[in-house]
Amino acid sequence: MISSNKLEQYKSQKISDVKVEDLKDISSVCINQDKPIAERVLSFMLQIGNPYLFKVGDTPVKVSFVSDAPTLQESMKAILTKNSR
Numbered sequence: 001m002i003s004s005n006k007l008e009q010y011k012s013q014k015i016s017d018v019k020v021e022d023l024k025d026i027s028s029v030c031i032n033q034d035k036p037i038a039e040r041v042l043s044f045m046l047q048i049g050n051p052y053l054f055k056v057g058d059t060p061v062k063v064s065f066v067s068d069a070p071t072l073q074e075s076m077k078a079i080l081t082k083n084s085r
Helices: 004-012 037-048 072-083
Strands: 053-056 059-062
């Protein structure tokens, strides 16, 4: 498995510090849905390398999360409430 230190390195890597052609294309990742979740996660990590920085086609993608962001449920409720007015 990947260590916490390695994940922190991946997380802190800047999109401007890598060449697009060096990133793994997430559309090429293939996951066997019949495997247990832990094996699927490991397979994904081995295929994608840095889960925070990859590409979709020729477009680089940097994933980040905000610790105090609303939950998915809160966001969906806000969207549904806003649209029902």
